[in-house]
Amino acid sequence: MTPLSRLTVRRLRSICLRASFSVTKGKIEVAEGGTLFLDEVGELPMPVQAKLLRVLQEREFERLGSTRPIKVNVRVIAATNRDLEGAIKNGTFRKDLYFRLNVVSLVMPSLSERCEDIPLLANNFVSKYSKKCKRKVMGITPEARACLAAYGWPGNVRELENAIEHAVVLGATDFIVLEDLPDAVIEGRRPSQQGTPKFYHAVIETKKHLITDALKQVDGNYTKAAELLGIHPNNLHRLIRTLGLKERCIDR
CATH class of the missing domain: 1.10.10 (Arc Repressor Mutant, subunit A)
Incomplete structure (x- = not known):
């Protein structure tokens, strides 16, 4: 082994030794004194739910590989699109965790319940993706707008955004026309509403x-x-x- 190789090995061992003593803070510890946002909390596996419950109840946790508890003071906001009460009945979500999280509950209505918001959101996405795709799109035709209003939007705002991006990318005129929209949106309209601009x-x-x-x-x-x-x-x-x-x- 050459001296250069030995030096490289020594340096590598030194780096590994320092790394073994370094501490990387997790999300909960980083949020100390602030707010921790838990998105899609309904998707957490049961073992993780138990650990989260302990954090909420005892206000403490242990780092991975450690046995020393660390106190933490955080505000927790959780979001989900799942029916947690149904998940409790199915045995996929802890009842005690649900009640611990459900202190103040805000229900966000689906996009299908907010038809009046569709034009505002659609116009915003048209502006966003026109700039991103470097296209001059002036707006949406009445027929295409009626189609957007008639669709059920099971994917909510994300699906609407994807549909507008699709139309901006594939469109050939200064306005988004019905044919520019995804087939799923056009074909997903209820039959009684197809071809009804009003x-x-x-x-x-x-x-x-x-x-x-x-x-x-x-x-x-x-x-x-x-x-x-x-x-x-x-x-x-x-x-x-x-x-x-x-x-x-x-x-x-």
Whole structure:
């Protein structure tokens, strides 16, 4: 072995020795004194759920390979698109962890429940991907816009964004036309709504009628009206503002 080789080996051993004593902080430890966001918490395997429960209850954890507990003070925000109550019944999510996380719950309605948001989101994505793809796209034709409003969007906003990116990339004119949209979106429209440019406006008017009628039935009680409509009271207030309805009634 040459002196250079021996030197290289010594240096490598030294680096490995220093690395073995170095400490890399994990996400929980880094979030000390701040906020830890747990996305897709419903996908956590059961063993990890047990460890997370301990962190939430005892406010402490142990580093990998260590037996010394470390105290931690973090605010935890968790998000999921799964039905956690259903997951509890199926045995894939811990009931005690669910109640520990479910201190303040915010329900985000799906895109199919917010048809009035589709044009705003679509226009934003058109602007975003026009710049990214260096194309001059001026907007969306009424026929294509009606198709977007008629589709159910099971993939929510992400699917809408992908559809607009698809249309911008493949489009050949200054406006996104129906044919530019993905086949799944075009073919996924409900039959009664295909080829109906006024569908979006019909949806808006139907929502206004349903909300107004529900409020009349319960003498203006928002909580009871939301229950009749099958939506969260916060969503009802948001819809009233978005649709331009006046909030004349107060909970009683």
